[in-house]
Amino acid sequence: MSENNQITELHPNIFWFNGEDPSSHSYLIRGDYKNVLIDSGVDRNFSKLQECLLTLRLKVSDIDIVINTHEHFDHLGANRYFQDYALIAAHRFAATKITVEDRYVTMYKSGDLNEPPLRVHLWLENRFRFDLGNYSLEVVHTPGHTSGSICIYEFTRKLLFTGDTLFAGGTLSYIGESGSVGDYINSISLLETRKINELYPGHGGISLSPEEDMKNAIMNAKALLKNDGQVEVTSFREVS
Numbered sequence: 001m002s003e004n005n006q007i008t009e010l011h012p013n014i015f016w017f018n019g020e021d022p023s024s025h026s027y028l029i030r031g032d033y034k035n036v037l038i039d040s041g042v043d044r045n046f047s048k049l050q051e052c053l054l055t056l057r058l059k060v061s062d063i064d065i066v067i068n069t070h071e072h073f074d075h076l077g078a079n080r081y082f083q084d085y086a087l088i089a090a091h092r093f094a095a096t097k098i099t100v101e102d103r104y105v106t107m108y109k110s111g112d113l114n115e116p117p118l119r120v121h122l123w124l125e126n127r128f129r130f131d132l133g134n135y136s137l138e139v140v141h142t143p144g145h146t147s148g149s150i151c152i153y154e155f156t157r158k159l160l161f162t163g164d165t166l167f168a169g170g171t172l173s174y175i176g177e178s179g180s181v182g183d184y185i186n187s188i189s190l191l192e193t194r195k196i197n198e199l200y201p202g203h204g205g206i207s208l209s210p211e212e213d214m215k216n217a218i219m220n221a222k223a224l225l226k227n228d229g230q231v232e233v234t235s236f237r238e239v240s
């Protein structure tokens, strides 16, 4: 693992760009065929993101696909700088909210009416696959935090990019306006059936103990139901 203070190379050609609160992290996978960015962060995260790309000698137009893990503003605000060049991909339940700026769910409101609307070019379904040659990414629909939440599973090294679905230690994010605790427990239970070596969340640190994280996440979600919401959750609701 090599790193500077903003960029960490987790595996050959897989990079973690550390997002400053409230922005989510972004992950770059340099594929043999296509370059994929997972989450773009908040709008004002863009200049930092651009710096990270330049450090790796990449231009914004070198990103071929941007995958949004879900429909929250802190994961997709900078999409607008990529959407003229890259295909923007999100689960169809997220796409329906992003494309109409459903701010009750996305918490996203464009600051300038002249800004072009956010687009989603690829409306993803469960098990959609991106074959990048050196890496292969599978979409796993994991509703719960929101209805359009997905995790991205990388096959060759068994890595899981989780957005806000699963954090290190199993800390819960809040259950969003389009989300459901029941869906959440079911989604994590399905993830538990996979072999996962490393967990790459949208906020906080990465984790090398996904099994334990998933167990804790389910326990926390059940406690949330039992205690009528009185359980500590991590919230990323501050609107930029």
Ligand SMILES: [Zn+2]
Pocket: 070, 072, 145, 164, 173, 236
């Ligand atoms: Zn979220």
